[in-house]
Amino acid sequence: MKSKVFVGVLFVIALLSGACSREANQNQPVTTTTERGSSTAPPAEEVKKRDNALVRVIHAVPGAAAVDVFVDDQKAFSGVAYKTVTPYKELSGERHTFRVRPAGLDSAQPLAENSEGLGDGKHYTVIALPSEDGRSVTLRVLEDELVPPSSGKARVRVINASNDAGEIDVYPQGKNEALFSGINFKSEGGYKEVDPMSGTLEVRPEGQNRPVLSISNVKFDAGKTYTIVIVGHTRTTPRLEAITVEDQFGGRMAMR
Numbered sequence: 001m002k003s004k005v006f007v008g009v010l011f012v013i014a015l016l017s018g019a020c021s022r023e024a025n026q027n028q029p030v031t032t033t034t035e036r037g038s039s040t041a042p043p044a045e046e047v048k049k050r051d052n053a054l055v056r057v058i059h060a061v062p063g064a065a066a067v068d069v070f071v072d073d074q075k076a077f078s079g080v081a082y083k084t085v086t087p088y089k090e091l092s093g094e095r096h097t098f099r100v101r102p103a104g105l106d107s108a109q110p111l112a113e114n115s116e117g118l119g120d121g122k123h124y125t126v127i128a129l130p131s132e133d134g135r136s137v138t139l140r141v142l143e144d145e146l147v148p149p150s151s152g153k154a155r156v157r158v159i160n161a162s163n164d165a166g167e168i169d170v171y172p173q174g175k176n177e178a179l180f181s182g183i184n185f186k187s188e189g190g191y192k193e194v195d196p197m198s199g200t201l202e203v204r205p206e207g208q209n210r211p212v213l214s215i216s217n218v219k220f221d222a223g224k225t226y227t228i229v230i231v232g233h234t235r236t237t238p239r240l241e242a243i244t245v246e247d248q249f250g251g252r253m254a255m256r
Contacts, residue, residue: 022147024048024121028249030146032056032087035244039087041123044146047090048121054088055118058127058245060161060231061137062238066103067111067128071096079103080128082238083231085245093120100128100139116141127229129186130163138186145191146225146247153193154220159229160185162240167206168230173199173214182206196222203230203240213240224248 026044041047041054057069059080069077077086080103095117099110111128118124123144131138142159149155158170160183170180170189179201180189198219202211212234220226229243 023123023145024119026147026249030088030123031248031250032085033246033248034085036084041088042090044121044123048093050090051093051120052090053093053118053120054123055091056088056123056125057084057086058125058229058243059084060159060229060243061128061130062232064128064130064137067100068103068106069126069128070099070101070110075106083243085243088123091118093118093122098126098139098141100137112137112139114139114141125227127159127161129161132163132185134163140186142188144227144247146249148249149193149223149225152196152222154196154222155191155225156194156220157191157227158183158189159227160187161229161231162233164236165203165205165212165230165234165240168212169204169206169208170228171202171204171211172197173202191225194220196220201228201242203242213242215242215244218244 024044029040029043031038031040047054057077057080059082064082066079066081068075071091076089080086097113097115099113101108101110123146125142125144127140129138158180160168163185167182167184169178171178183189201215201218203213204211225247227245231243232238232240234240
């Protein structure tokens, strides 16, 4: 009996290890598209061979000026404005301390910092968020888990970066079943595979029917991965809105 349990444990560990390694073994570049343009990152497999990870930054602090993001003591991302999603950048696959400072003020006290270990060949998003009272900045480092969705499906996640929206549900307009439920501030709903769709998404306070935000012209294509970041305020300016990030395998790397 004990040997069977031991074999079962080993099987589960093997499955988990295989799932974790899928991302780092992808051999296609990833093209990221937002309303501000597109960029293409090298294949995770190549990045892994260089003992590096891929990191991007999203500025989700409403009303805040542009920021610089330092990795340990080096400036890695410059002049990141509100609602900007930077291209991925290669960083060594080890533990780093990320610090956010006002743009151009290299010696200023950091507005926020966070330490995170990076895995070789993996993708991460560093997101600057408002604090609960809106008076300061917090920093989260999220794993992007960029692997192809199942055939005929899209992958979607939602990040709640609004400090006054409370827990939120996300519904396709006209549907009774939520796409995501109960996403807390500073949290993400995790990736979910969905059927391709186009239309409007409604962001509602948890358990309520009246939307606080309608996101029009949403399109989820099969084979693509989407991150929707809810930013802004429900009662003051800047108002609640969504940043949509589309990641797709394939694309041509720019010549360097």
